Amino acid sequence: MDVVVVGSGPNGLAAAVTCARAGLSVRVLEAQPTVGGGSRTLDLGLAEGMLHDICSAVHPMAWASPFFQAFDLPSRGVELLVPEVSYAQPLPGGRAGIAYRDLDRTVDGLGPDGAAWRSLLGSLSRQPGHAVATALGDKRSVPAGLLPRGIPTAARFGLGVLEQGTSMWDRRFVGDVAPALLTGVAAHGIAPMPSLASAGVAMLLASLAHTEGGWPIPRGGSGAIVTALVADLEAHGGQVVTDHPVRSESDLPPARAIIFDTTPRTVVEVFGSRLTGRAARALTAFPYGNAAAKVDFVLRGPVPWQHADVGRAGTVHVGGTRAEMAAAEAAVAAGTHAERPMVLVSDPTVVDPSRGVGGLRPLWAYAHVPAGSTLDVTEAITAQIERFAPGFRDVVVTSRCVPAARMSEHNANYVGGDIAAGTVSLWRVIARPTARLDPYATGLDGVYLCSASTPPGPGVHGLGGWYAARRVLHREFDVPHPPRLAP
Ligand SMILES: Cc1cc2nc3c(=O)[nH]c(=O)nc-3n(C[C@H](O)[C@H](O)[C@H](O)COP(=O)(O)OP(=O)(O)OC[C@H]3O[C@@H](n4cnc5c(N)ncnc54)[C@H](O)[C@@H]3O)c2cc1C
Incomplete structure (x- = not known):
């Protein structure tokens, strides 16, 4: 075997496809x-024939990623359905911030802060x-395509991060709608919040x-992206073996290179005795976040x-x-549950009616909690949605919660429920997982990392795998x- 990839997330499959090709x-x-x-769509048995995105659901990065642009998802039958409203931020009093895909319409809706949003x-x-080259590079080289024409965009991006990631973040806004709309994204x-890392995300x-x-949702769910990657891998002679956890070297076939789509912890677990003390310490020191x-x-409606x-x-x-969300994230950072937690929600039937079954529809939601939390957040999420959608309880037919502490049962990369596979801070976006010149190297010849624990970090973009x-x-x-990655 030339290459073994451990883990079949989007980064692992991107690495596998690249090597097979x-x-x-x-x-x-x-x-x-x-x-x-993190890109699986599964039948959870909650309603007959209904599929749920158990992790990622919405894919601006899969659309924008240079890897997926070259791989060309649409021509492989993956339909990225684009909602007219990319995202929304309901506010007290029945108000809301609305980020239409159409910038002009968004600006009009934001009234006195419209011009600030546009600028x-x-x-x-x-x-x-x-913008993608600036944010989603390998953090070790100047991304191809940025020089020289992208420099003004990179500078604007950096200034925006400096403003929105510090105490200056309210400087340009007069109302409360636009800042809340942006903070929902930063979250x-x-x-x-504010922090430079969350501002970069925003x-x-x-x-x-x-x-x-826009912020697209694949027809049929996120698993469509995986299906396309696996089909291409198999067409080029590669194979995927499931039910095969790698815990020690004996779980690995002989190979010239091994690429881990896992956290650095797994590399230490598998190769601990062969890593130098320094390399092992650096990989072990990589911190996991909230x-x-x-x-x-x-839902029945x-x-x-x-x-x-x-x-x-x-x-x-x-x-x-904005103030409520900052307080909620501060509570989580302090290791406590926010009384009103940050909640993210997506109803895929907004763009993909085929996700509804027999008058029922799935609703994807998660709440931010401290690392390792065992709390069933169903009631906290329901109460948050009820604030802005009275009567929500009445449309709920059934639900299933996976508390943070149990997220690693379906994906070992989510240590303590950290869905980013490692803290997202300015330093840990660069030193991800270590400050080595090559962040994908592990210190062992022929052994590499490619997961969201490496640059550019979390998201379904395949770029860690590609780099x-x-x-x-x-x-x-x-x-x-x-x-070449094209079909
Ligand atoms: C609830 C939730 C919502 C999210 N929402 C979005 C979203 O809407 N949009 C977005 O872009 N991103 C989202 N993400 C993040 C995104 O899913 C991840 O950043 C992305 O999947 C990371 O890809 P990866 O290939 O690095 O790792 P993963 O997708 O985490 O895959 C790692 C794989 O490795 C396997 N593995 C781990 N250890 C071993 C081992 N020892 N042996 C064998 N296999 C192993 C795991 O089982 C897993 O299949 C979300 C994540 C979660 C959990």
């Missing part, structure tokens, strides 16, 4: 009975390639919301949002005002140029 023999070993890690995000959303980082995702791709607890609902346009959004950030595989091809197999 270069003509290498590739085997992916997956611990779970199902392929796809912060307008030029970034016109140059998504430059994806599960980090204290600048990237908020600018992508106003692009052609967590998410997931609830999958089955749409969420009765007070503000009609919230019901047209692919994603709803349920956390109230790691390019290094593997170059160093281990003398292949200087990566293969």
